[in-house]
Amino acid sequence: MSRKPLSDLPPNLTLYVNNLNDKINVETVKKSLREVFAAFGGITDIVAMKSLKRRGQAWIIFKEVSAATNALKSLQGFPFYNKPMRINYAKTKSDAVAKADGTYVERPKKIVKREDLRKGKTATPAPAASAAPAAAKPAEASKPTPSQKSIQDRIGWNPQQTVTAPKAVAAKPTGVTEPNKTLFVENLPSEATDTMLSMLFRQYPGFQEVRLIPGRNVAFVDYQNEYQAGMAMQGLQGFAMTPEVKLSLSYARK
DNA sequence: AGCACA
Numbered sequence: 001m002s003r004k005p006l007s008d009l010p011p012n013l014t015l016y017v018n019n020l021n022d023k024i025n026v027e028t029v030k031k032s033l034r035e036v037f038a039a040f041g042g043i044t045d046i047v048a049m050k051s052l053k054r055r056g057q058a059w060i061i062f063k064e065v066s067a068a069t070n071a072l073k074s075l076q077g078f079p080f081y082n083k084p085m086r087i088n089y090a091k092t093k094s095d096a097v098a099k100a101d102g103t104y105v106e107r108p109k110k111i112v113k114r115e116d117l118r119k120g121k122t123a124t125p126a127p128a129a130s131a132a133p134a135a136a137k138p139a140e141a142s143k144p145t146p147s148q149k150s151i152q153d154r155i156g157w158n159p160q161q162t163v164t165a166p167k168a169v170a171a172k173p174t175g176v177t178e179p180n181k182t183l184f185v186e187n188l189p190s191e192a193t194d195t196m197l198s199m200l201f202r203q204y205p206g207f208q209e210v211r212l213i214p215g216r217n218v219a220f221v222d223y224q225n226e227y228q229a230g231m232a233m234q235g236l237q238g239f240a241m242t243p244e245v246k247l248s249l250s251y252a253r254k
Numbered sequence: 255a256g257c258a259c260a
Contacts, residue, residue, distance in 0.1 A: 014257095014258095016257055016258090018255080019255095020255070045259090047258060047259055048258090049258075049259090049260090052256085053255095053256060053258090054256075054257090054258065055256085056256070057255095057257075057258080059255065059257075059258060059259080061259095090256050090257060090258085092258085093259070094258080095258080095259045096259075098259095107259075153258095197256065204260095
């Protein structure tokens with residue numbers, strides 16, 4: 001009995017993720033991807049860009065193939081900014097890993113030669129380091145991979161449920177909610193006051209009001225639109241209210 | 255839909 005392979009591509013340190021919501025600012029997406037994927041192991045880098053050809057996709061570069069494989073299995077179809085992530089192994093080796101294992105060769109710049117210009121052709125870049133099935137370097141600083149249980153706890157996602165009905169798992173996971181003009185502020189110091197918070201949040205255009213929830217160290221902050229809310233979120237994420245207390249911001253649930 | 259590396 002042969003089972004359906006996880007991927008039609010050979011395992012790779014890098015995962016290729018697409019079907020990402022390209023309405024979301026790429027930096028925001030990268031940050032959220034990191035939060036979600038880091039639960040499976042060390043991440044070297046995440047590459048995502050917003051150009052026409054590259055939007056909606058990201059490359060997650062892991063330190064260990066096993067981590068990539070676990071993430072691939074567990075997060076397949078994970079609802080991320082309201083779209084199920086589609087995950088595969090990357091086709092080729094990332095530059096970052098080629099650099100690390102010494103096989104990196106400078107990528108030829110796309111130079112258009114005059115003759116080719118006439119013919120309407122562009123210089124064909126020779127493929128760089130080949131996509132050899134990530135020769136897993138055994139000696140690698142390996143941070144213990146958190147159990148699958150832990151990520152389910154953190155993001156409220158049970159991979160089993162995707163098999164039959166990925167859409168049914170619409171539960172908005174923590175930290176990956178869809179954009180909203182209202183922000184949810186957590187981890188406030190108990191000394192926080194409305195005035196204090198408006199000072200902070202009114203620096204960002206579109207500010208409307210802040211609602212501190214008594215006794216919960218939590219507040220809601222309204223902006224005129226979700227874009228402005230997003231800007232404020234980026235600007236104030238992790239803001240140190242006191243040396244030991246840092247704000248945690250997300251979009252409020254709808 | 256789209257496999258990049260600024």
